[in-house]
Amino acid sequence: MITIFQPEKVNINGKLRLQAKFEAAGMKNVLWYETDEKYAPYLTSERVDAFLVGLIWLGLKTGQNIIVKGLLSEKLFYGLNHHLIPLIAQLYKYKTIQIQCDNLVSTPLPNEGAVGTGLSCGIDSLSTVYEHLGKSVPEHYQITHFTFFNTGSNQMMGSKQWQEKIFQERVEWAKACAAELGKELIVVDSNINEVLKMSFVKTHTLRNISALLVFQKLFRVYYYSAGYHVLQAKFNQDSASYDAISLPLLSTENVNFYSAGSSFTRVQKTKMVSDFEISYKYLNVCLFKTKNCGRCLKCKRTLLTLDILGSIEKYKNVFNLNAFYKIKDSYINEVLASRNNDPLFKDIYEEMVRRNYLKKRNDT
Incomplete structure (x- = not known):
C-alpha cells in the first residue's frame, strides 16, 4: 500500500518547494517540486492531485493500491480509477490498482485563468506555440505562460554533473526564447526521477502533468505537445502514443489538458516551425x-x-x-x-x- 499525505510548502535555499510525504511498503519518502518564490500564491497545497499523478507509476510498478490522506479532486479520482489506470495496466500487463480517498472535492479553487505549454524549443513545442498565435485562437485560449520541467528528460544519459549542466543550459535557452516571445517561463525542478526509477519515455506524460498540477491556482488550460499524429499513433512504450486518451482523463475541476498538435504529422509540424522566424535562433x-x-x-x-x-x-x-x-x-x-x-x-x-x-x- 502507498499512502500519500497532504502537501506542504517549504523554503529551500531561496527556492519554494511543494512537497508531500508518502509511505510505500513501510518506507517513508518525500516527493517534491521546486520553483521560484514568486509563484508561492499559485502552489496548490490544498490538493494532493499533483502527487497522486506523480506516484501512479510507482503504484503500478509495485502493484500497490494508493491511499490519499488529504483532499483530492473528484474529477481526477474518477478519471484515474475508472479509465486511465485500467488502460495503462492492460497496455503494459500490470496488475490494476485502486485509488482510495475519503476526501473528494468538486469545488474549483480560485484560478488566474492562465494558459500554458511547455517550451523545450523542439519541433512539437514550437509548432504548438505557432499554432496558438493569431486571431484564430480565442482570447481565453491564447498562451500566457511557458513551462520547463526537470522531471527526467535531462537525466536520461551521462553523469549527474553533465545532467545538471545540460538542464541549466536548456533553461537559459528556453528563457531567452520565452523573453523574445514576451512570456514568462516557469521552471520547475523535482526529485520524481529518483522516486520512480523508471523509463522517462514510458512515463513522461504523468511526470510532466504532475508538475503542472502543482499550479492549479494559476492555470486553467494547458497544451501538452503531442509526439504522435493521432491517426498514426499505435500503443507502444512511449506514453505519448496514447496522450489523446490520457490527457483529458488527467484534467481536474481547475485545469483542462489538451493534446496539442495531435492532428498534424511531424512533417507538417516541421513546416509550421520553418515558417516561424524565432525558430531560426532557438530550435533545439x-x-x-x-x-x-x-x-x-x-x-x-x-x-x-x-x-x-x-x-x-x-x-x-x-x-x-x-x-x-x-x-x-x-x-x-x-x-x-x-x-x-x-x-x-x-x-x-x-x-x-x-x-x-x-x-x-x-x-x-
Missing part, C-alpha cells in the same frame, strides 16, 4: 547539446525534413550542418529502406515524393 532538437549536433537521431531527422522543405539553410546558426551533410546520403538510404516499418520515415518519404526531392537530388 538535439539529444546531447543546446547547439544541435547535426548527427543524432533527432537532428538528422529534423534536418532531412528541413532540406526536403527547402528551409535547411535558415538553421545554419543552430545546427552543425556540415556534420549532417557528411551523413545525409546514408541517412536518406536508411529512410528509404525503413519507410514501410516506421510511420515517421513514411511521412518523410511521402514528402520527398510530393516535392520530387529524390529526382532533384540525383540530378545534382
